[in-house]
Amino acid sequence: MDAALLLLADSRLPAGGHGHSGGAEEAVRIGAITGPEDLARFLRGRLATTGLVAAALAAAACAVGEAAGDDGGAYAEPGAGAWxxxxxxxxxxxxxxxxxxxxxxxxxxLLRSGRRIWPSPALDALARAVPEGPHHPIALGAAARAAGCAPHDAALATAYNAITGPATAAVRLLGLDPVDVHRVLAGLAPDLERVARASCATTAWEDLPAHAAPALDLLAEQHLRTEVRLFVS
Amino acid sequence: MSANHEDRHQSPASLDRALRLGIGGPVGSGKTALVAALCRTLGPVLRLGVVTNDIYTTEDADFLRRAGVLDPERIVAVQTGCCPHTAIRDDIAANIDAVETLEERFGPLDLVIVESGGDNLTATFSRGLADQQIFVLDVSGGDKVPRKGGPGVTTADLLVVNKTDLAKHVGADLTVMSRDAAAVRDGKPVLFTSIREVPEVYAVAEWVHGVVESWAHARAHHPHGPAVPSTNA
Structure with a gap:
């Protein structure tokens, strides 16, 4: 395993992740998450839907970075159209x-921090190609490549992110026993590996997974309209 | 500095931007009141932007907007995911993004104030986020607080002790606070305020104006080099 993957997946990576709950704050507010059992179901659902989609996009982004090359010599703006x-x-x-x-x-x-941590022409090109900010999985996949990781690593880090962010948010919001929550996460480890493998099965972008999670969509929309929000999402 | 001015992801080691002033301190010490006072006094002479971090979502931003001291569009709120200290010290990404958004939208600016969420005595701003920082205490927390020290009290560029009008009611000895603060701050300035009685906070505003002028002076003489302005307070 590449040590860079550990840095990328670490919640201490200074890229603003601590401010996002991935729908968990709103789920807690409406009473859909009250304890470790609810949380486990929420995380399993999230991983199987948006988690898988994000992981597959990250793996594809990592492969774009691979194709663009890190020497940057061949193109003035490697991969801009692809990004x-x-x-x-x-x-x-x-x-x-x-x-x-x-x-x-x-x-x-993530891209702003990633460009300073792992400077690379591919990340510069991504920033220029999508100036308002690329989607998170795209930035994560590109940063993974810049850090020296393979697409499978990028997918694994993204899947891990998809469940650890909401899990930590639930610990902070409900005062859950953090050891209980980590046992839930440990129980999901085989699923993380399955999702990472499945994420790398597709090469044509139009065939990438597109699993929808309407409940998560609704939570996100309601969250934005809630008066008191401690998390961005 | 990046040659591409369309690129919003440039590194922070550039003087080609406003001075970033962090204002931190415990809950209820008067941080938001100080920000409002500074906007009132400095608004006519400096181009300002404000970023608020508050665990209670946009409450502080709403307070400032209602105070009518600054164009509401120049006040941006950051959600910290229940971790106000993380957002100003360990993972400053969301705050940097907010500061750069303000500069991009309204720049050039002279001063961007970043107000932290209320926290404890150990909370300080990363030098990657704030060029200068003020720590705000109030006398009702007890006159022993300066003696207890902590990074906020000992290392802030300016220590403000607010609510001096309450000293006689809470049995706080301002002389003790002044002596203890001087002992732990190694000569760095301390100012006593009663924002309620003197809402213009002249002395603090003068100090802030001084550091902004030093910053502008450094920018004029070393337009491309990183530098820290000297404080002559």
Whole structure:
């Protein structure tokens, strides 16, 4: 395993992840998550839907970075058109405007930090190609490549992110025993590996997974309209 | 500095931007009141932007907007996911993004104030986010607080002790606070305020104006080099 993958997946990576709950704050507010059992179901559902989609997009983004090459010699703007096209694939798979906004915000923050941590022409090209900020999985996949990771690593880190963010948010919001929550996460480890493998099965972008999670879409939209919000999403 | 001015992801080691002033301190010490006071006094002479971090969502931003001291569009709120100290110290990505958004939208600016969420005595701003920082205490927390020290009290560029009008009611000895603060701050300035009685906060505004002028001076003489302005307070 590449040590860079650990850095990328670490919640201490300074890229704004601590401000996002992935729908968990709203789920807690409406009483859909009250304890570790509810949380486990929420996380399993999230991983199987938006988690898988995000992981597959990240793996594809990592492969774009691979194709663009890190020497940057061949093209003035390696992969600009490809970045825009893949970002549009992410847009098409994100139905809720609130989730689109949150994803682009996280992507912009990750890209800004990633470019300083792992400078690379491919990340520079991504920033120029999508100036408002790429979707989070695209930025994560591109940063993974810049850090020296393979597409499978990018998918694994993204899947991991998809469940650890909401899990930590639930610990903070409900005062759950953090050890209980980590046992839930450990129980999902085999699923993480399955999702990462499945994420790398497709090479044509139009065939990438597009699993929708209407409940998560609704949570994201309601969250944005809630008066008291401690998390961005 | 990046040669491409369309690129919003440039590194922060550039003087070609406003001075970033962090204002931190415990809950209820008067951070937001100080920000409002500074906007009132400095607004006519400096181009300002404000970023608020508050665990209670946009409450502080709403307070400032209602105070009518600054164009509401120049006040941006950041959600910290229940971690106000993380957002100003360990993972400053969301705050940097907010600051750069303000500069992009309204720039050039002279000063961007970043107000932290209320936290404890150990909370300080990362030097990657704030060029200068003010720590705000109030006398009703007890006159022993400066002696207790902590990074906020000992390292802030300016320590403000607010609510001096309450000292006689809570049995706080301002002389003790002044002496203890001087002992732990190694000569760095301390100012006593009663924002309720003197809402213009002249002395603090003068200090802030001084550091903004030093920053502008450094920018004029070293337009491309990183530098820290000297404080002559």
């Amino acid at each position: 825009r096209a893949l970002d549009a694939e992410a847009d098409a798979r994100t139905a809720s405007p609130a989730q689109r906004g949150a994803s682009r915000t996280q992507g912009r923050l």
